[in-house]
Amino acid sequence: MFSVTFDNDQESKLFILQSIGKEIDDEEYVIDSETKERVLLPNGEELLFNDFAGVKKGSEIFIKSDIISLVEYVNKYR
Amino acid sequence: MGNPFDKLEQIFKTTFKNINFKNIHGVKIASNNKTQITNNIFIINPKSLPPEIQGKLQDTMKEFYEEKVELLKEDTSKQLADYTSKIATPENQTVIEFFKSRLSQEDMVLLQSCLYLRTVFNNDGDYAVLKSQIVERYHGRGASVSNLCTAGYFESLIIPMFQELERNGSLPNEVFRAIYDDIVVNYPFAVFINQRMNSDEVEAMIMKKIEANKKNGTPRLNIHGIGERNIEVILKILTEIEKKSKIARKKIDQSGKVIIVKLEFEPE
Numbered sequence: 001m002f003s004v005t006f007d008n009d010q011e012s013k014l015f016i017l018q019s020i021g022k023e024i025d026d027e028e029y030v031i032d033s034e035t036k037e038r039v040l041l042p043n044g045e046e047l048l049f050n051d052f053a054g055v056k057k058g059s060e061i062f063i064k065s066d067i068i069s070l071v072e073y074v075n076k077y078r
Numbered sequence: 079m080g081n082p083f084d085k086l087e088q089i090f091k092t093t094f095k096n097i098n099f100k101n102i103h104g105v106k107i108a109s110n111n112k113t114q115i116t117n118n119i120f121i122i123n124p125k126s127l128p129p130e131i132q133g134k135l136q137d138t139m140k141e142f143y144e145e146k147v148e149l150l151k152e153d154t155s156k157q158l159a160d161y162t163s164k165i166a167t168p169e170n171q172t173v174i175e176f177f178k179s180r181l182s183q184e185d186m187v188l189l190q191s192c193l194y195l196r197t198v199f200n201n202d203g204d205y206a207v208l209k210s211q212i213v214e215r216y217h218g219r220g221a222s223v224s225n226l227c228t229a230g231y232f233e234s235l236i237i238p239m240f241q242e243l244e245r246n247g248s249l250p251n252e253v254f255r256a257i258y259d260d261i262v263v264n265y266p267f268a269v270f271i272n273q274r275m276n277s278d279e280v281e282a283m284i285m286k287k288i289e290a291n292k293k294n295g296t297p298r299l300n301i302h303g304i305g306e307r308n309i310e311v312i313l314k315i316l317t318e319i320e321k322k323s324k325i326a327r328k329k330i331d332q333s334g335k336v337i338i339v340k341l342e343f344e345p346e
Contacts, residue, residue: 002082003104004142005152011109015124015132016149019139054150057143065154066211070161071190075183 013052024049030062042072082147085138086120089131106152107139164197165190173232176240180254188216192227199228222262225270229302229338236261266296271303271312281315288323292346297326301339309337 006012017023017030022039025031030039030047038046039062053065056077063073087099103118113123124132143149150158164170170193178186191212199205212220226232236258243249243257269287271280287299303312309332316339320328327342 002142002147003155004107004139004147004149005104005155006107006149007109007111008151008153009109011125012107013151015107015109015136016139019136020143020149021140052151053154054148055143057146057148063150063154065151066215067157067161067191067194067208068187068211068215070154070158071187071194074158074161075187075190 010049013049017049017052020055041069042076082142085141089134089138093127093131105139105142161194164194167197169233170194170197173237176237180251181258182255185255185258188212188220188223189227189232192220192224195224196228219262221270221272222265225302226262226265226268229268229270229300231265231268235267266291266294267298268300268302271301271308273305273307275311277311277315280311281318284315284319285322288319288341288343292343297344298340298342301337301341303337305335309335312337312339 006016014024018033021033022030023033025036025038028049030049030052031037032039039060041047041062041064045064047062047064051064051066052062053069054063055061056063056073061073061077063069082105083099083102086102086105090097090099097115097120099120101118102115102120104120106119106121107124108121109123109125111121111123113126114121122135124135127135139149165174173193174186174190177189181189191208195205195208195212198208209221209224212224214220216223226236239261240249240254240257249257266287269284275283284299284301291297291299301312303309316328319325319341323341323343325341325343327340329340331338331340
């Protein structure tokens with residue numbers, strides 16, 4: 001299956017986020033480029049740029065880079 | 079999904095004439111790498127591309143994402159594969175199957191994370207980061223479940239105890255969860271020593287649990303420690319514990335960086 005991944009450096013993460021219409025606000029949170037609203041994780045938490053670990057295909061379901069978020073993601077969406 | 083190979087070929091065919099795009103299994107965006115193909119992965123450094131090509135590449139990334147490709151940080155992708163593989167072992171699945179219809183979703187996520195942590199620990203992996211992530215989200219409950227899980231108490235004590243309680247019929251979920259809650263908050267059968275505790279605190283915690291267990295008729299306590307420093311602290315305070323409590327039997331199991339001291343004493 002074809003995969004798309006990115007490295008953990010800031011430029012690669014920003015390149016991916018910009019590709020899907022997102023950017024970073026002054027406080028380093030990920031926001032929607034059009035609405036300027038902060039992106040929310042499935043548990044309602046706002047997503048810091050530093051924590052951005054991925055996004056589910058064709059959705060607004062974002063993944064944070066810790067084991068709990070990963071397990072929640074697997075349980076709910078895989 | 080449109081053919082990803084064709085999309086990439088359209089963008090890069092003039093720059094990379096010798097690449098067979100049909101052999102590519104995936105794309106990795108890596109700003110600190112050279113743009114190249116390694117192990118059938120097309121590693122792309124956007125900074126190395128002209129702005130016009132960067133724009134086309136971002137449009138293609140958007141198409142991949144919209145048309146059903148997950149975008150994942152590479153280390154997250156690897157951890158996802160590692161988690162999926164490690165959580166599938168029969169010993170982990172036995173615990174998951176027992177609890178999955180009984181615990182809340184939140185407690186199940188915690189338990190699954192701790193089972194993964196244990197498997198990483200048992201394979202000499204880097205468990206410290208995982209444990210700090212678990213504790214950051216679940217606080218004391220996270221520390222407690224990960225300790226109980228790593229020490230094997232889910233299989234050796236907790237599941238058998240529930241099986242005994244349910245011998246004559248299933249417990250209602252709210253009763254099951256209340257008992258589970260009591261176990262993960264109080265766990266009278268064990269103490270776990272952590273790096274932040276000094277010798278006096280360790281001794282006080284052990285003495286408090288021994289006294290409580292004597293009164294409750296639980297004549298045993300297991301002391302767990304991981305790492306040289308914790309082993310040293312446990313061995314140092316053990317003499318004091320023996321002076322203060324009437325210990326009937328003591329067994330020390332030490333293997334590498336792990337120690338378990340099993341104490342048995344007379345109930346009051």
